[in-house]
Amino acid sequence: MSRLGLGLSLYVGVLTIFLLAPVAVVIASAFTGAEFVTFPPHGVSLKWFAKVLGDPQFVVPLWNSLRLGVLATLLSAVLAIPAAIAMVRYRLPGADLIQAFLLSPLSLPTIILAVGLLFFVARIGIGSSLLALVVGHAVITVPYVLRTVLGVYAGINREIEEAAMVLGANPLRAFWLVTLPLIRPGILAGAIFSFLLSFDEVPVALLLSNTDTTTLPVSILSYLVYNYDPAVAAISTIQIAIVIAVLLVLERVFGVKHLLFTSR
């Protein structure tokens, strides 16, 4: 902290408290022994965790969210990886315009996409099915996978691929043995981002899910509208734990510092 000077160090301390306070109070409230959310919490107990983990009202949406995140990420990866490779490998006419279009879902408020998708699924008759949710989330997550893979692939030394082909590997073998291992960090980081985005997304899930497919954030939101008790804190704490675990994996494979350069 010596590089910052006293004033800036103090400021960083205060802002860090501001950034972490809402998360800290949620975790603290989850371990309360009381019947209400009070501050400071009274007593220490795990009863609220036991309550939510035995309550299908929370457990079913938790599984739905995990499943939805994985499916949307798989779909995004299948669509984005070949597209990213093509964009780096070949000089296409209008490449900038194509890339701008492919990344444009990033800039759009998801509420507008959610409303449009609601009209769309109503018209083509797939209703609020799991398929509609997977497609809706993939629209949101695919630009992130595209961008991370583009960034990593554009940065690697392409001569290695050529060398493999000169030495007799067919394009498929060169891709599998050379290209894929080289871009794996980009794919993993993009996939983890994609999963986290889907796991956190509210507007599309709120408008397109039904009681069977509802996601964790949507169920917490609906519960909060009518209730205000430590059960919400407990299920939120479980969600925070999942996200932090995923973030630690991300740090392992990619380095959190790189988030600086992948966030728009």
Next chain:
Amino acid sequence: MAAPTSVAISSAPAEATCRPLLWLCPLILFLVIFFAGPLLLNLMESLRLDKGAPTFAEYTHIFGDPYYLRVIAQTLIFGIVVTAICIVLGYPLAIAVARLDGTGKALLIFAVVVPLLINVVVRSFGWMVILSRAGAFNWLMRALGLPTVDVMYTWTGVTIALVHVLLPFMVLAIASTLETLDPRLEEAARVLGASRARVFRHVTLPLSFEGLITGSILCFTLTIGSFVTVMLLGKTSTMIMPLLIYQQLTVSSNWPFAAAMGMTLLVIVTAVLWLQLQLRRPRWRR
């Protein structure tokens, strides 16, 4: 981030046109159908095309009603205020991120990024626990013998919670450009006799202009498109456009109106993004 796309190896001409299209097509088709398609449907719904000739009735309804005009104005002002607060709070934090290295840097980035990844519903709930009448903040105020405050269901409360949601975006955007800034430039200015304030005004600030713009546009567009935080911490007087769209859709089942409001929001966001493209070429960097 604009990834360089000009790297290309020599390939046979036929391959060069066929294969990239084959690899790009699934994604392009997917987004045309499931991204452009829904937006087009939204436009059609707002013009009530399924009931015959297009009508602008929904739009004249929005722009002729003082209440809806107020909601639009509130949304824009809210976006500007949240963005301004994020700039003021975020800039020094971004300087700290750029200056630190090693463990200190990793920890600070972690502290900035963790809230970004925690669900906005959970964070709003956290702010309810802090800001409610019997919440953590008032408990602290009472412990210190200070008067308590009541900011739940006010603009103040909503603004605090949304600044918390968007501050990480601003910090990361500014820090990204500050990282690339050569520290010797600031040192040179200092050595040549410029005061700290002058160095900031004439060296640091202009060189971080792009990050500042990127962060501000991102903050603004995300604020005017947000609704979970406002839904949980606000009330009817803190109505903003996304919440109105949701309400019209679910409570009133007025789809054409919700669609027209959505198109209005889309036009505002597009205009702001266009403005960003114009500002991308700052005069002083030439």
